[in-house]
Amino acid sequence: MAVLAATTLSACGDSGKPVLNWYVNPDGVATFEKYAKACSTGDYDISVQLLPSSATDQRTQLARRLAAKDSSTDLMNLDPVFVAEFANAGWLEPVEGDLADSISASVEGDGDYLSGAADTVTWNDKVYAIPLWANTQVLWYRKSLAQAAGLDMTQPVTWKQVIDAASSQGGTVGVQANKYEAYVVWINALIQGAGGDIVSDTEAGRDAKVDVDSEAGRDAATIIQQLADSKAAQPDLSVSNEGTSLGQMFPASGPGEFMVNWTFVYKNYEGLIGQAGGPTKEQFADLGWARYPATVEGEASKPPVGGIDIGVGAYTKHGDWAMEAARCITSEKAQVDLALNDGLMPSTNAAYDQVAASGKFPKDLIELFRTSVDEGGPRPKSAFYAMISGAIQAKWHSPTSVDPGSTPEDSAKYLKDVLEGKSLL
Known part of the structure; x- marks a missing residue:
């Protein structure tokens, strides 16, 4: 990674051909490098440049380059929530032609892409990026833990049920x-x-309607408070991330955990079987998965929708080549390789079908991933999403301080003031 980060950004490579710089997040880098080489042509080479690990830091680095009209930012991996902001700022080349038509049709369920993935790249009735992989979260758990707690995982479960089940058995x-x-x-x-x-009515920009101070907001705060106050809370709750709780699934002693996390988890654990700190074959066979927990009993959950979209920088000197390269690195084959090699699930149904047929994943898990993307919930699609996210983080962190009686109300007022320019983040 250090070598990648230190790569000199130059207009031409050793071959004398133009170099297209492809800024990538640090997931699936080996596969990205493979496709950077495979998708290079007689006209240009593609060079992989590594972004920071945090989505927020990725946005900051790319935004600084694009705001300065940097012509060396040719291709970029984008967290879906930043597509609207970058498109609204004029930083992305629109996707056009048959590919744009297919993506637009997919939003309504009539195209090649998963509708949840296709929706992330549209803004103001135009397409501004190409979905590469479509991420979502499911509930990972130890089957033995759920069984000991008497929790029927063949039926939808709520957050309260999961917290109570873990607490009753000494799990987390x-x-x-x-x-x-x-x-x-x-x-x-x-x-x-x-x-x-x-928030809603996000097309209104700074005048979007702030909805977080609602019954739904209080329901959400109640769950966070319940977990923080329970025996099931992990010791590092306030600083927990995607990686910190992985080790709690198969501890040296204890029943393990329930965990919400992204699609990479299955391949991560499978690759650690028999290694120090990794699961045994018997423990791995005890790994279960289910749909994201429900907030309210009887109401379908809304699994998170994430992933990576590929955008072409508006200031590149090689726009046609960059769009050609973007099509190549988001090909069906590339999506299948990312899934099989890195556990990063496809954005098209055709690639999903190939992954399901490969035998590398349980078929029910693959269908759970696909269903969760299409029935999940995106974060607000807004040109001011960075402000929205920052304001929510400021008032809802730490989770140990969340109070349903005050946090939604306080965060609504603060978010409204931030959007109106009355307060700074």
């Missing part, structure tokens, strides 16, 4: 609650699962 519940983007992912999923939104 793993979440992402550090002061960063993934904490907003959790909060948003809880609120949407209760039928609400953090």
Whole structure:
């Protein structure tokens, strides 16, 4: 990674051909490097440049480059929540032609892409990026823990049931609650699962309607408070992230955990079988998965929708080549390789079918991933999403301080003031 980060950004490579710089997040880097080489042509080479690990830091680095009209930012991996902001600022080249038509049709369920993935790249009735992989979260758990607690995992479960089950058996519940983007992912999923939104009418920009002070907001805060106050809370709750709770699933002693986390988890654990600190074959066979927990009993949950979209920088000197390269690195084959090699699930149904047929994943898990993306809940699609996320983080962190009687109300007022320019983050 250090070598990648230190790569000199140059207009031409050793071959004398133009170099297209492809800024990538540090997931699936080996596969990215493979496709950077495979998708290079006689006209250009593609060079992989590594972004920081945090989505917030990725946005900052790319935004600084694009705001300065940097012509060396040719291709970029984008967290879906930043597509609207970058498109609204004029920083992304629109996707056009048959590919744009297919993506637009997919939003309504009539195209090649998963509708949840296709929706992340549209803004003001145009397409501004190409979905590469479509991420979502499911509930991972130890089957033996759920069984000991008497929890029927063949039926939808609620957050309260999961917290109570873990507490009753000396287990824990793993979440992402550090002061960063993934904490907003959790909060948003809880609120949407209760039928609400953090904000609505996002096309109005700064005049979007702030909805977090609602019954749904209070339901979400109640769950966070319940976990923080329970025996199931992990010791590092306030600084927890996608990686910190992985080790709690198969501890040296104890029943393990319930954990909400992304699709990479299965391949991560499978690759650690028999290694120091990893699961045994017997423990791995005890790994279960289920749909994201419901916020309100009887109401369908709204699993988070994430992933990575590929955008072409508006200031590149090689726009046509960059768009050609973007099509190549988001090909069906590339999506299948990312899934099989890195556990990063596809954005198209055709690639999903290939992954399911490969035998590398349990078929029910693959269908759970696909269903969760299409029936899940996106974070607010807004040109001011960075402000929205920052304001929510400021008032909902730490999770140990969340109070349903005050946190939604305080955060609504603060978010409204931030959007109106009356307060600074």
